[in-house]
Amino acid sequence: MEQSRALPTEVDLSRPSAARVYDYFLGGAHNFEVDRQLAEQIAAMTPNLADTMRAGRAFLRRAVAELTRLGVDQYLDIGSGIPTVGNVHEVAQGINPQARIVYVDIDPVAVAHSRSILEDNPLTAVIQADVRDPAHILAEARDTGLLDFTKPVGVLLAGVVHFVPDSDEPDRLMATLRAAVPPGSYLVISHSTFEDQPQEMLDAQKLSARTATEITLRSKAQVSAFFGDFELLEPGIVHMPLWRPDSPGDVDDRPERFGAFGGVGRKPAAG
Numbered sequence: 001m002e003q004s005r006a007l008p009t010e011v012d013l014s015r016p017s018a019a020r021v022y023d024y025f026l027g028g029a030h031n032f033e034v035d036r037q038l039a040e041q042i043a044a045m046t047p048n049l050a051d052t053m054r055a056g057r058a059f060l061r062r063a064v065a066e067l068t069r070l071g072v073d074q075y076l077d078i079g080s081g082i083p084t085v086g087n088v089h090e091v092a093q094g095i096n097p098q099a100r101i102v103y104v105d106i107d108p109v110a111v112a113h114s115r116s117i118l119e120d121n122p123l124t125a126v127i128q129a130d131v132r133d134p135a136h137i138l139a140e141a142r143d144t145g146l147l148d149f150t151k152p153v154g155v156l157l158a159g160v161v162h163f164v165p166d167s168d169e170p171d172r173l174m175a176t177l178r179a180a181v182p183p184g185s186y187l188v189i190s191h192s193t194f195e196d197q198p199q200e201m202l203d204a205q206k207l208s209a210r211t212a213t214e215i216t217l218r219s220k221a222q223v224s225a226f227f228g229d230f231e232l233l234e235p236g237i238v239h240m241p242l243w244r245p246d247s248p249g250d251v252d253d254r255p256e257r258f259g260a261f262g263g264v265g266r267k268p269a270a271g
């Protein structure tokens with residue numbers, strides 16, 4: 001990556017970052033040697049992983065397109081990463097040019113690049129924050145003036161809750177986010193799993209401990225619990241390529257090889 005003049009001083013170039021490793025897998029240019037080395041090491045162990053990253057982004061795209069068609073016009077995208085290819089605002093605003101998006105990521109490089117890419121898009125904002133502090137995220141999101149929490153919001157948590165270890169109480173942060181949005185809001189989650197996975201995938205997970213954020217693989221039942229009482233859209237929580245594929249030909253014969261579940265839930269009317 002070219003040395004960006006705008007690179008924030010808190011960027012630690014000696015340690016790989018999950019966002020930059022992910023960017024490398026997606027074919028982006030916002031990564032450093034230390035990220036590429038780790039990415040190559042992971043890729044050598046799990047040749048599927050680049051496909052997994054792309055399948056994750058494709059799931060997110062399909063979910064956002066679906067929700068935008070259903071009338072959702074505001075999104076809180078937590079763990080948004082580096083806006084590499086086909087980002088949420090492109091998908092949502094491609095369908096509804098008035099759609100507003102607040103991006104949130106913990107990684108200063110992801111945030112700096114997001115800001116520079118989005119500076120001409122007044123319906124978007126970027127916040128640097130930690131998903132483990134949802135109250136802070138919600139307060140900052142409100143402060144942007146872009147999101148109206150009295151109207152349905154699409155809360156996106158694609159490939160991020162697996163960075164929250166059990167000791168940081170992911171169930172609690174999910175409950176806070178679910179409670180903050182009104183009925184008719186949606187939750188989109190994709191999350192890595194150990195279910196149906198070969199040993200090399202489980203070994204790659206151990207390598208993630210070298211990034212600032214280690215991955216916790218979870219079961220389908222654990223991912224289901226993150227939706228609380230939200231009603232799951234068909235087909236429920238499934239291996240990502242199986243969630244409303246654009247065409248049946250987009251699903252190969254082993255969709256479990258992508259190693260992550262995806263699902264979308266809708267907040268029911270208050271009972």
Ligand SMILES: C[S@@+](CC[C@H](N)C(=O)[O-])C[C@H]1O[C@@H](n2cnc3c(N)ncnc32)[C@H](O)[C@@H]1O
Pocket residue numbers: 018019022056057060078079080081082104105106107110129130131132157158159160163213
């Ligand atoms: C695998 S990428 C997913 C990017 C995007 N959501 C997608 O699905 O294409 C995960 C992102 O989560 C971010 N992340 C990791 N831990 C986080 C935390 N505690 N709070 C906020 N973001 C976090 C990383 O910096 C990275 O950009």
